Amino acid sequence: MRVDKRKLSSTLAAASAWLCVALLHGCVSPPPRATGDLGIIIERADGAVQIVDTTHRHSLAKISGLGDLSHASAVYSRDARYAYVFGRDGGLTKIDLLNARIEKRIIQSGNAIGGAISQDGKIVAVSNYEPGGVKLFDAVTLDLISEIPAVDSAGKRSKVVGLVDAPGNRFVFSLFDAGEIWVADARDPRQPVVHKHLNVGRQPYDGTVTPDGRHYVAGLFGEDGLVLLDLWNESAGVKRVVAGYGKGSQPLPVYKMPHLDNWAMSQTSAYVPAVGRHEVLAIDTGAWLEKVHIPVAGQPVFVVARPDGRHIWVNYAPPHNDTVQVIDVLTHQIIQTLHPGKAILHMEFTPRGEQVWLSVRDDDRVDVYDTETFQRIASIPAAKPSGIFFTYRAHRIGL
Amino acid sequence: MRVDKRKLSSTLAAASAWLCVALLHGCVSPPPRATGDLGIIIERADGAVQIVDTTHRHSLAKISGLGDLSHASAVYSRDARYAYVFGRDGGLTKIDLLNARIEKRIIQSGNAIGGAISQDGKIVAVSNYEPGGVKLFDAVTLDLISEIPAVDSAGKRSKVVGLVDAPGNRFVFSLFDAGEIWVADARDPRQPVVHKHLNVGRQPYDGTVTPDGRHYVAGLFGEDGLVLLDLWNESAGVKRVVAGYGKGSQPLPVYKMPHLDNWAMSQTSAYVPAVGRHEVLAIDTGAWLEKVHIPVAGQPVFVVARPDGRHIWVNYAPPHNDTVQVIDVLTHQIIQTLHPGKAILHMEFTPRGEQVWLSVRDDDRVDVYDTETFQRIASIPAAKPSGIFFTYRAHRIGL
DSSP, X not given: OBOOHHHHHHHHHHHHHHHHHHIIIIITSOOOOOOTTEEEEEETTTTEEEEEETTTTEEEEEEOOOOOOTTOEEEEOTTSOEEEEEOTTSEEEXXXXXXXXXXXXXXXXXXXXXXXXXXXXXEEEEEEEETTEEEEEETTTOOEEEEEEOBOTTSOBOOEEEEEEETTTEEEEEETXXXXXEEEEOSSTTSOEEEEEOOOOSOEEEEXXXXXXXXXXXXXXXXXXXXXXXXXXXXXXXXXXOTTTTOSSOOOOOSSOOOOSSOEEETTEEEEEOTTSSEEEEEETTTTEEEXXXXXXXXXXXXXXXXXXXXXXXXXXXXXXXXXXXXXXXXXXXXXXXXXXSOEEEEEEOTTSSEEEEEEGGGXXXXXXXXXXXXXXXXXXXXXEEEEEEGGXXXXXXX | OBOOHHHHHHHHHHHHHHHHHHIIIIITSOOOOOOTTEEEXXXXXXXXXXXXXXXXXXXXXXXXXOOOOTTOEEEEOTTSOEEEEEOTTSEEEEEETTTTEEEEEEEOSSEEEEEEEOTTSOEEEEEEEETTEEEEEETTTOOEEEEEEOBOTTSOBOOEEEEEEETTTXXXXXXXXXXXXXXXXXSSTTXXXXXXXXXXXXXXXXXXXXXXXXEEEEEESSSSSEEEEETTSGGGOEEEEOTTTTOSSOOOOOSSOOXXXXXXXXXXXXXXXXXXXXXXXXXXXXXXXEEEEEEOSSOEEXXXXXXXXXXXXXXXXXXXXXXXXXXXXXXXXXXXXXXXXXXXXXXXXXXXXXXEEEEEGGGTEEEEEETTTOOEEEEEEOSSEEEEEEGGGGGSTXX
């Protein structure tokens, strides 16, 4: 037999190339893994996210190209594989945690403020400032399904804030300019049915829902108090609650609006930041009245409960943003004052509460604390980290 | 150039074999997937489990060889990849959901009744009837770490029941024969520190913990009432609550002991099955007093809350085990009576509550219902199905 040497070489080269491809895609690919102990850290300065592992407390990957991530937030698909990241620039990015890559990215508006995912996991909703409204997207393809323009009775567009999901494939949100709260039933997402609650108060600036999805609460920027809507009894309309919220003695200038993203609920109380004051308010969630003011180190930004509800962790606006305090809910005493570093922006607990992860923005790292000993047990470099979001959120109402 | 034909053939054959191996192991392997929407169904007759997917509502795999699975239960690893299945025959089986296979299986005692996983996910605890006690295993290897023999003050061994996890890497359980509740602090799992609460009442037959991990409650078989231990204030000891539980008019013969595995909690009430009576009790969880008796179709076995707490679902002991009822918590009225099939053994909600899965044992299938419309939306063949356990449990205290 005679064989052309060049032909043989090229045959073997082709076989090798094929093998390389097979190896790259198959044999050398990482072993299968689950995502129940994963999460993402938003790196606002780099327009990137890191994928992190809370079992080994380290970073697995960094993914760039997410645009402007100031004030970014995220929700998860029901299988906890994909994170949907909502950017300030109107970007909606679907991240595949298993392959550590962007699955899809769209620019869905000019200026967005947050999002939510429906109870059945099929619809991703995004709330927009510019133009004001809510858009519904297919969670698999990110194709636009429908749009709910936030146009008030006078025909004026309004910024949309405080968007959350609620049981029954509903989305609830507030119209900042119009002073309205809308409930959109998206069981048919092509034609969502909207119930409007008008004249709820001036400038609702954020909203949240209790962990059972029953009570939607919005904070008001233009006046005192909180607005409560009982979603189990929508026809009763909204109710003004916690009349003293931000009222009373002369409030301090507000350095940073507090967040209402997560209700810190424990036993029969909710713990919320007082606007412009060095206080955390405990609210009785039966009567929806203020129960006690707890003096703290600064103007609270996030007030979050450890998942068992025993402790409340608080971070602060400048100039006290180097401080984190821990309140015991039985005594309402501060039992720990930590100074983890410069500019603590966010706190995220592991779902059963043994760890808390803190974004230390101006020190470019995320620190992990043991919530029993208050000792730092890990530290992960990150470029100007802000929000931290773990995958357990896939399985919670309102997150 | 001259090339030996046989040599070339064998070179290409070797390359082909290598390619086949590469293909089998790599390119042809199933695509990566996450586990957030998975769960297992116990098939008690076959000693098997099915792995199911709640997004597509179908079965992915069946795994045999798990031994005697009557009264089996399961917990999940913190990454939601592995299920630990506790069999009645003392078997402890670690199932890998991604590779659909038994990762490891041991026989750890003669007769077991249930298990739990520590807050940090590192320790699996199993409670045993024979010999009575709790064993702690390494969650990765299933190696025995330590043992807590359930020996009372008179030196007598006791069956252990109602084992749950609590924050601080603690395990809480009841000694049936001794009438004691023990709290084991397993922060050092090689040397767990045990606090014993003696003389809590006669024959605690099951126990559970509230979703925040604060209140441990045991039911008594030997006398009326429930026993409450506040884990935030253990030194106060146990308290007898709900004195009327099972008391009053002559109770009916008990056909099946009700379960206390899951607290049905909603707003400020807990809903529990009344022993031997056709009633569900609503208990005020502030004062721990009975609030109302709700008449139902039979002797309740499981009383579970939809994750948003709006509805309570109830199944029954024979002869009413073909029936499931739904109670509205606002009115305490029964709003639905379903007859899904023969011998409804268990009910499991998806974590955000849009679906409930029912084991219909004697019809050899698991049915999936939409919890808003009460319509059956899927049905999956299964051999004498009993318990159903979804992976969201990885992220909850006490489950």
